Amino acid sequence: MKIIRRKSELRALIREWRQTATTIGVVPTMGALHAGHLSLVEAAKARADRVIVTLFVNPRQFNNAEDLAKYPRTEESDARKLAPFAVDVLYVPEPEDIYPDGFATSISVTGVSEGLCGATRPGHFDGVATVVTKLLLQTDADLALFGEKDFQQLQVVRRLATDLDLKTEIVGCPTVREADGLAMSSRNLRLNTEARETAPMVGQVLESTARIIGRGVDVAQALSTARAALASSGFGEIDYLELRGDPDLMPVTTADRPARLFIAVWLDGVRLIDNVPVKAAAVDATDRLEPA
Structure with a gap:
């Protein structure tokens, strides 16, 4: 080389x-x-x-x-x-x-x-x-x-x-993730040990929220619950947590078209970003997202 x-x-x-x-x-x-x-x-x-x-x-x-x-x-x-x-x-x-x-x-x-x-x-x-x-x-x-x-x-x-x-x-x-689900990023090197243990919660909350939105849960309600889950886990300010169309990135309020859930959140002075697709599916009443 x-x-x-x-x-x-x-x-x-x-x-x-x-x-x-x-x-x-x-x-x-x-x-x-x-x-x-x-x-x-x-x-x-x-x-x-x-x-x-x-x-x-x-x-x-x-x-x-x-x-x-x-x-x-x-x-x-x-x-x-x-x-x-x-x-x-x-x-x-x-x-x-x-x-x-x-x-x-x-x-x-x-x-x-x-x-x-x-x-x-x-x-x-x-x-x-x-x-x-x-x-x-x-x-x-x-x-x-x-x-x-x-x-x-x-x-x-x-x-x-x-x-x-x-x-x-x-x-x-495709996004490449650590074994615990954290999206790989050069910025992850700046997380201290405790924050690094907490950081995978970002991906977990996104996946759970995307799943319940795809199953018909009200988007505003799902996002509010996700914010509470992150706050209770020790995350700082959330720059954004939004559902957007894929690929035009226009705001959407229902999962009736290809969409992605996007987040930027602060932890230990480090800004973490991630996104996951939202896929429409049958409603499963047992699938819930609760604050940690």
Whole structure:
């Protein structure tokens, strides 16, 4: 695996690859890799002749300077984790190759970026859309893989790729979870021992709430019960807990169309996000969600 830091070097290598009509897959990351990222790498290896993993902690998608400062930087261990997958390139661009002096362009995606994380993290998706567009162009990717844990981000990237006529196919891959059900995230590294034991409750509450909504329980009632369950388990502020359409992310009040349940909640100073699909099913009176 080559580690490349300059855009010019990457483009020279890609020109060589293109002489044999190679298919290029890219997995954009901010590092601190875990099994979720590696599942995207596996999917890319299965679909592309050459695979590039990008590692860039993008300052423009953080609206909190402290959060940016605390984000894990683990390039050496990331490279070791990628070694067994025979990745062709780990692209770790220098900041000036992403945001050169005088950089004055921002990409803004409306619609799917509104609400959820778009409401609680102003400017976040503009930063995501801008850096992803640059990385897709710099890597000349035929396909790019993103996890469904960041489902709103996935829809933002799909929208921009369509609207800007990018050739890159945007591929969504299922959320990867720990054995206890916690959605894998680089931010999980910041949880203390007690919080890490509590954190799986997020996924458990989401799954139970999605199940009873699918079985016809009033959505507002189900969400209220879920909030109480999280509060009684020691969670802090809930940025959002909402039912949204899939894939348009419009608010919905009944499970009469494809939908997902989304959450962002604070625990031990760490913001955890997750989402699960809601599937309509027959009502089962024995299935209840009670506060823990």
